[in-house]
Amino acid sequence: MSLPPGYSVTGGTGNVCKLKKALYGLKQSPRAWFGRFTTAMKNFGYQQANTDHTLFIKHRAGKVTLLIIYVDDMIVTGDDTVEIEKLQKRLASEFEMKDLGSLKYFLGVEVTQSKHGLFLSQKKYVMDLLADIGMLDCKPADTPIVENHKLGVYVDQVPTNKERYQRLVGRFIYLSLTRPDIAYAVSVASQYMHSPNEDHMAAVMHILSYLKSAPGRGLLFKKNSHLNLEGYTDADYAGNITDRCSTSGYFTFDGGNLVTWRSKKQNVVSRSSAESEYRGIAQGVCEILWLRWLLAEIGFRPDAATKPYCDNQYTFEIANNPVQHDRTKHVEVDRHFIKEKLEHKLISIPFVSSSKQLADMLTHAVSKRRFEDSLDKLGITDIYAPT
Structure with missing residues (x-):
């Protein structure tokens, strides 16, 4: 430990500092630690992602190296093996750290790698x-x-x-x-x-x-031949019997693999099923836009409009109709938001039948048969289950 600025060593080497308050455990400690880590990563030539401030990215010679951190646990990945080795050495010289090898366990999540893919x-x-x-x-x-x-x-x-x-x-x-x-x-x-x-x-x-x-059920990420980004949005009109608020949900897929999802009760009461569906689409579109920006920062910018599938015919017609009608004024903000993204060709909203709507299980309780069919399509499996 070094003495604070302004103090000089006198009387030999027996000087000590009296600790009045410990930094560890204070509200300021996470911010101080993350600021220190961010400065070091930027000195290493990494950029802090705008979509996720805990993600650090470095592009070199057409390859990419990624580091994501949670408190003091981190994952380093990418296709630049030389840069990954350099980063590990730099981090070891800057911080006291331990290399645990290939990813197997992270924050309570078990990671299994095989020829079939990555299982969480x-x-x-x-x-x-x-x-x-x-x-x-x-x-x-x-x-x-x-x-x-x-x-x-x-x-x-x-x-x-x-x-x-x-x-x-x-x-x-x-x-x-x-x-x-x-x-x-x-x-x-x-x-x-x-x-x-x-x-x-x-x-x-x-x-x-x-x-x-099924205690071992989880997500299987397979290597597919495409990186298409798509989503499914749905809403259950006035499903809450206490306040009659609707429940909306969405699934988003990247490269055919499920990456994000959400089930949430809406904050306001919708006056029609189309309104509740439209609010659900707006939430799904926000998630899709965030994923598009994240992929672009990593280096995989989507080259086509993303498709959030919807199973409400009336909502589908409103979204794809450029004319604003009086009956859509009660969802005016969401209407203009989605209309703008459609005009910029960031999204396109296709219609899907209710029987193929995967987000149905996020908005209300479904039957056993419908539930099991959805699990197969979402890539939710149990590799530990007896065959």
Whole structure:
């Protein structure tokens, strides 16, 4: 440790500094650490991505090297093996770090690499969760949430343990990083964190029973012959029985692999199914635009308009009609936003039948057959399941 500026060593080498406040644990420490790391990466010739400030990119001789960091855990990847070796040596000289080799485990996510592709799962996390709750021997469920559920806030509801409920839902939220199959169920359960009742707790227990049926389920990323970016958007009109807000959801695919998804209750009440669908499309388009910018920064700029598929005929006609009508004024902001992206040919909104709408499982509870069909199309599988 070096003395602060302005102090000089006197009386030999027995000088010490009295620590009045530790930096570690303060609110300023993450910012100070990340600022220090960012400065070092820029000195190494890397650029900080605008779409994700934790991502650092370096292009050299037609190749790319990527580093993404979370607190003090990082992943280094790319097709420039020479630059990757240089980066590891520079980081080791600048910071105290350890090279753990090929990516196998990152922030609770298990990574399995094979000739079939890259598989992400959280099997150990699921098994630890079931063991903590004491449900390792529970009866498995086929779907994460029952059909036609009537979850809501009622006057005569029987309250349940609030802290336990919040703790379980919080663990589900982290688990949904690799489990889009529970995204809708977790979205519903998280709406009642402030005042859960016994029905809400039963729904949480049902999610645990579903996890017991396939704890090793996760995402498989395959190497395909294209890098097309596309999405599926859907909305369930007035699905919430308490406040009649709609639920919207979207899936986005890059190169035929599922990369992002979301299931979220809309903030306002829609006056028509077309309005709720239009708000859902606007959220999906925002995600698609972010992915387009991210891919462009990495060096894979999409050369064609991205297609967010929609299964609402009326919404499809509004989006592809350049004329603004009186009946669309209540979604005027979203209408102009999507219209602008269509004119710039960043997106094109095709129609897809409801039977092929993958985002359906993000907006309401579906049947077992529909749910399993969607899992296959989304690339959600379980490599640990017995064949």
